[in-house]
Amino acid sequence: MKAKDILTALEEALADRLRDSEIRTRTVGVRSPRTIEEVWGRIDREVLLKAVQTLKDLGPLHISIISGRDLGEEIELLYHFTVGFGTEDGEVLVTLRLTVPKSDPVVPSLRGVLPGAQTTEREKIEFLGVEFSGIPDSRHLFLPEDMEVHPWRVDEPELEKFVKRKVKWEERDGEQNL
Amino acid sequence: MESKTFEIPIGPVHPALKEQIRFTFQVEGERIVGVDIKPGFAHRGIEFMGMHRNLVQVLYLAERICGICSISHPIALIQAVENAAGIEVPPRAQYIRVIVAELERIHSHLLWAGVAAHELGFDTLLHLTWKVREKVLDILEELTGNRVNYAIPIYGGVRRDIAAEQYPRVQDMIRYYRGLFEELCDRFLNDASVEARTRDVGVLEPEEAEELCAVGPTARASGLRKDVRQDWPYLVYGDLGVKAITPEDYGLETRGDVYDRIVVRLLEVGQSLSIIERCLEEMPEGEITSIPKIPALLAQLKKAEGEGIGRHEAPRGEVIHYVRLEAGVEAPVVWKVKAPTYSNLLSWYPMFEDQEIADIPIVAASIDPCICCMDRVHLVRGGRKELVWKEELLKLSWEKTKRIAGHGLRITGANDERA
Numbered sequence: 001m002k003a004k005d006i007l008t009a010l011e012e013a014l015a016d017r018l019r020d021s022e023i024r025t026r027t028v029g030v031r032s033p034r035t036i037e038e039v040w041g042r043i044d045r046e047v048l049l050k051a052v053q054t055l056k057d058l059g060p061l062h063i064s065i066i067s068g069r070d071l072g073e074e075i076e077l078l079y080h081f082t083v084g085f086g087t088e089d090g091e092v093l094v095t096l097r098l099t100v101p102k103s104d105p106v107v108p109s110l111r112g113v114l115p116g117a118q119t120t121e122r123e124k125i126e127f128l129g130v131e132f133s134g135i136p137d138s139r140h141l142f143l144p145e146d147m148e149v150h151p152w153r154v155d156e157p158e159l160e161k162f163v164k165r166k167v168k169w170e171e172r173d174g175e176q177n178l
Numbered sequence: 179m180e181s182k183t184f185e186i187p188i189g190p191v192h193p194a195l196k197e198q199i200r201f202t203f204q205v206e207g208e209r210i211v212g213v214d215i216k217p218g219f220a221h222r223g224i225e226f227m228g229m230h231r232n233l234v235q236v237l238y239l240a241e242r243i244c245g246i247c248s249i250s251h252p253i254a255l256i257q258a259v260e261n262a263a264g265i266e267v268p269p270r271a272q273y274i275r276v277i278v279a280e281l282e283r284i285h286s287h288l289l290w291a292g293v294a295a296h297e298l299g300f301d302t303l304l305h306l307t308w309k310v311r312e313k314v315l316d317i318l319e320e321l322t323g324n325r326v327n328y329a330i331p332i333y334g335g336v337r338r339d340i341a342a343e344q345y346p347r348v349q350d351m352i353r354y355y356r357g358l359f360e361e362l363c364d365r366f367l368n369d370a371s372v373e374a375r376t377r378d379v380g381v382l383e384p385e386e387a388e389e390l391c392a393v394g395p396t397a398r399a400s401g402l403r404k405d406v407r408q409d410w411p412y413l414v415y416g417d418l419g420v421k422a423i424t425p426e427d428y429g430l431e432t433r434g435d436v437y438d439r440i441v442v443r444l445l446e447v448g449q450s451l452s453i454i455e456r457c458l459e460e461m462p463e464g465e466i467t468s469i470p471k472i473p474a475l476l477a478q479l480k481k482a483e484g485e486g487i488g489r490h491e492a493p494r495g496e497v498i499h500y501v502r503l504e505a506g507v508e509a510p511v512v513w514k515v516k517a518p519t520y521s522n523l524l525s526w527y528p529m530f531e532d533q534e535i536a537d538i539p540i541v542a543a544s545i546d547p548c549i550c551c552m553d554r555v556h557l558v559r560g561g562r563k564e565l566v567w568k569e570e571l572l573k574l575s576w577e578k579t580k581r582i583a584g585h586g587l588r589i590t591g592a593n594d595e596r597a
Contacts, residue, residue: 030269030273062391065498065516082409082410085404088421089416114391115390120520141216144218151226152226
């Protein structure tokens with residue numbers, strides 16, 4: 001699998017809904033150095049499923065993780081896929097970036113195309129407060145079910161209490177010596 | 179007679195599990211008809227902590243995500259940061275990273291083999307496996323100073339060189355395991371009771387493994403040739419020509435059961451020995467780090483701006499770290515960690531389907547779960563949804579110690595005890 005082929009296929013399928021796309025390279029190895037290529041791009045949430053289906057048609061698809069970040073008014077999600085495992089030097093990292101407004105943080109779930117994404121989707125529900133439409137199981141995964149704080153949001157009023165509590169703790173920890 | 183479904187909770191703390199996770203099984207008689215899995219009991223908030231610390235501190239934190247994979251997470255993290263900040267790594271350092279990573283794989287796979295034997299009720303085999311595992315731990319201690327938490331990688335290189343007089347000791351270890359290898363394979367793979375307990379138990383079909391995005395030996399035992407070292411070369415793995423191992427390499431038809439997972443892990447021990455041997459032969463002389471001074475390194479990292487991804491094939495499968503750096507900020511703005519068990523979690527559902535209650539421990543253990551790797555924030559108390567804080571836990575622990583040891587005992591801190 002070549003990064004260029006993946007990028008071409010994505011461009012054809014998504015047209016202008018794919019922006020800022022680029023191929024990033026890095027060199028690895030000592031005796032026989034080789035260039036590793038990665039595909040990066042920004043898409044709209046409306047074409048997420050189409051993009052993932054395009055990747056799936058190209059070769060065996062794996063989702064490593066969805067990472068994310070609170071940008072203030074918006075939440076940014078980065079889908080880290082790999083396409084084409086199983087052959088030597090044949091796997092390409094594909095990162096698709098999308099942003100959703102905080103007022104409407106809904107993204108389509110990948111359940112139909114790639115069921116393996118469920119763990120990481122559930123994690124984003126609890127940590128960033130993103131909603132995934134069509135996800136079969138939206139319960140909290142790592143955090144308690146009743147915990148309403150989203151730890152990766154920057155404007156969480158409750159979060160500060162958590163952190164302060166920890167600091168207060170450490171002071172007392174030092175004093176207390178039975 | 180009408181069949182009736184019962185619910186059996188196993189965990190969060192249970193003798194059949196080595197770490198905290200809750201399985202809720204639906205059973206009809208002895209047969210499992212459904213399962214619900216709830217992790218999160220060992221979540222320590224490591225990513226959150228990391229986003230409030232400088233990158234050198236984050237490195238040490240990453241090492242402590244998991245005691246067994248204590249070089250896998252740092253290797254993924256440093257690759258991500260080096261990628262984001264554009265830091266070069268000297269060739270010798272790349273070889274040393276690979277050597278320590280492969281030593282870790284040997285010790286992890288042997289540890290798992292012992293645990294698997296124990297879960298089957300075959301404790302003699304557990305003791306044998308763990309006895310021979312000591313050799314690789316001795317070598318790790320010799321090379322790094324520690325049995326776990328090796329503190330070897332640093333951004334731009336490694337922290338310790340391997341001296342010429344240490345080579346023969348590593349080679350001696352390779353000979354030791356080669357001599358044992360056949361015996362070990364024989365004990366595990368030709369034993370009637372091991373075979374009876376693991377053949378066609380906990381099956382994961384290749385299609386399921388692929389669509390559930392399983393990784394590591396769990397995926398390979400189902401016939402997927404999926405190995406980050408082969409698929410996406412990094413460090414010097416591309417030069418070494420590492421190939422993914424499936425049961426076919428042992429002359430077996432792939433069935434994707436627990437037995438196949440034993441085969442794959444045992445073969446990978448042999449593969450790691452060859453990799454270490456070749457690294458020792460091919461490793462060039464030279465510098466071991468491109469930025470030896472920590473203040474200079476921190477200053478450079480603080481100026482760096484960008485994002486990067488680092489991946490590594492840990493003993494249990496793919497580890498990936500995503501890091502975003504911003505100029506003028508010491509801490510990473512985003513740090514996302516993915517451990518192998520996180521990807522393998524969903525594989526448990528098809529594996530448990532239609533199994534017997536007695537097979538729960540070995541099926542649960544067969545993906546080599548590492549819960550502390552996967553969990554990374556706070557804690558809850560079982561089904562009762564309440565938070566238990568560190569202070570309460572400490573108080574409870576003091577009370578218990580007092581109860582056991584009687585009053586008037588002076589309880590010192592953990593540090594004092596160690597001294």
